[in-house]
Amino acid sequence: MAHLVELDDPADPRLADYRDLRDVELRKHLEVEHGLFIAEGAKVVRRAVEGGFRPRSFLMAPRWLDGFADVLEVTEAPCYVVSEALAEEVTGFHVHRGALASLERRALPSIDDVLDGARSVLVLEDVVDHTNVGAIFRSGAALGFDAVLLAPRCADPLYRRSIKVGMGAVFQVPWTRLPDWYDALPTLSGRGFTTVALTLAADSSPIEAAVAGLDRVALVLGSEGHGLSTRWEQSADRRAIIPMAEGIDSLNVAAATAVACYVTARR
Template identity: 60%
Template sequence: MAEVVAVDDPADARLRDYVDLRDVQLRKLLESERGVFIAEGEKVVRRAVESGHQARSFLMAPRWLETLSDVLDTTDAPVFVMPEAEIERVTGFHVHRGALASLDRKPVPPVEEVLANARRVVVAEDLMDHTNVGAVFRSVAALGFDAVILSPRCADPLYRRAVKVSMGSVFWLPYARVDDWYGFPELLRSLGWTSVAMTLAEDARDLRDVAPADPREKIALLVGAEGDGLSSHWSRSADVRVTIPMAADIDSLNVAAATAVACWALAGPAVG
């Protein structure tokens, strides 16, 4: 059972995992150094613990102790309790969804391991916005895809904002990062994957015309950076280039929305 600890000093060293949560550069440095991530809100905290991530500590106002009592009964991590105004001084913003938790990161598996257990994946190139990364994870999980593969420069899916937008799907959806990004298209092909690139290229086919008939076909949906889209190397390397037909005067959707549409179209019939 967790130990409840009343804290009255926002500068208490035991709260260092929660300092300045809106400072993206600081958080990237601190969380990388410590191997931690932050879950925000009762539902996300609950899903983080239930997914098997080890809690280091919790930070919450007294009113959340009862709501999360069943979760706190499963861990020995300390629960730091403070008034909401003092929590805001620590974190730098009003935690309106109540509770926070600091948890240990799990090792990210090799990309070959993730691909071996999948038949539909999204491959994301250079998505820099944490909100978009979280939304992509949520769509991938909701629409039956099996995993997400990230380029080296993609934003951290375990950054607080990404976790929150994903509604915790980052905790159970497998993902991996690729070191050799330039050579990855050929690796996909050698492993029997068909790559489908989302692009505005002139030879792109209507997404509605390429829906797979075989649910066992291994399909990698390729989506590119906000604004610029896929790099020319990845677009040229794809087996199929597709686009979502748009109404007049609109050329494309946000990458997260486009990913959701494409996942739905390419999911294929359910395996019996």
């Protein structure tokens, strides 16, 4: 069972994992360096632990202990019990969802492992907003996608904001990063997937037609600003568009993913 430790000093070194959680650049370096990530909220923390991630520690106010007892019983990690005011001072925001946990990152799986048995895959190129990445994972999980592949410059799915927006879907859907950006899509085609790029290219067909009858499909989505690179757009097997009302050309990448996943899941 977790050992409860009451703390009252915001400078206590045992709270180092939780400092300045709103400082994105600082956290990116700190979390990678120390091999950790932060989960926020009782539901998300529970899903992380149930997903097999090993807790380093927990941080919560006294009023949340009873509701979290089942999780604390199955770990030896310390649980730091602090006032809500102290938690806010350490983290930089009001912790209103009950709990935080620092958990150990795991080595990323191989593409072979992630794609084993997969029929529907999301492939993201340079989606740099953590909120969008979290929402994309949530849509993929909700609509039955089997895996997510990320280009090297995509935002970290294990960043706190991404995990929170995705409600812990990152712990459910297998994912990894692509080691080779340039030939990523031809490689997927060689593995038996039809790559379908969401793009406004002139030869794009409606998403319903583009995915109809496909067995193994990889939906390819680009960055928030410029969309897909020319390389990825042209090397995809097919190009698809979500038809819009006159005067609107596109959706936010997270919203477009949800629509495309819905259509593809019912192909």
